[in-house]
Amino acid sequence: MNNRIEKRIELKAPISRVWRAVTDYREFGEWFHVKLDGPFVEGQVSRGQITYPGYEHLQWEAVVQKMEPERLFSFTWPHPKSLDKAEYALGDHSKDPTTVVEFRLEKTATGTLLVLTESGFDGIPGDFGLEAFRRNEGGWAEQMKNIEKYVAKAA
């Protein structure tokens, strides 16, 4: 069973630009939709507040693993059992299972290839808080379609 996520995306920008968008905490916050308290520092906890509409009650807490300039940025982050506002507020998040997120950058002829992976789902329980996700499923799928349309038009 595949327990790893991998995404590859070609960006029409030099590797230095992509590195900054991914590792500068303000720039990361812009596109990820999170308000971070401070810069990413290898080996340190990064804290903040999610700003994505509908998920503003979620805390951002990740541990930066690696920052190899213009090559690799990685962090571990928790997967709370439920994203539902009330259930999330009651939960003890110190024991949430974590996964590893990696951003790898490679120079290409036209810009930069970004390879994103998320792994380590082995620690996630079987009856994970899917009720909360199901409630949002339609919303996410719908939003994805809108973005695809928007990107197709813009291209």
Added chain:
Amino acid sequence: MLQKQRSSPAARGRTRAPVFAALGDETRLALVAKLSGAQPYSISQLTKGFKLTRQAITKHLRVLESVGIVHSVHAGRESLFELDPTPIKEMREYLDFVSEQWDEALVRLKSFIEET
């Protein structure tokens, strides 16, 4: 007569154990594949085709049972094992959900980089 074993609260609690970890083994994956025919199998039937002892197969089945992927059913003196695809389905749905979030975030990253 087939009689489903009532799972104790402790057994239900154990279904919170990691599903992916339980499936991270060739033999267990092969057992799941064999059981996916939707009919219950006895341990002897399941042991056929494996170069493993009955005891070893039983041990693997217990691991799958502990995460709720497999249930045992009593048929007379024999224990039959059947597949419960729910935990696998739920994990896949969760992975799909996380995957969709990344698709969306990367689209935002792309426009952020290419339009600023």
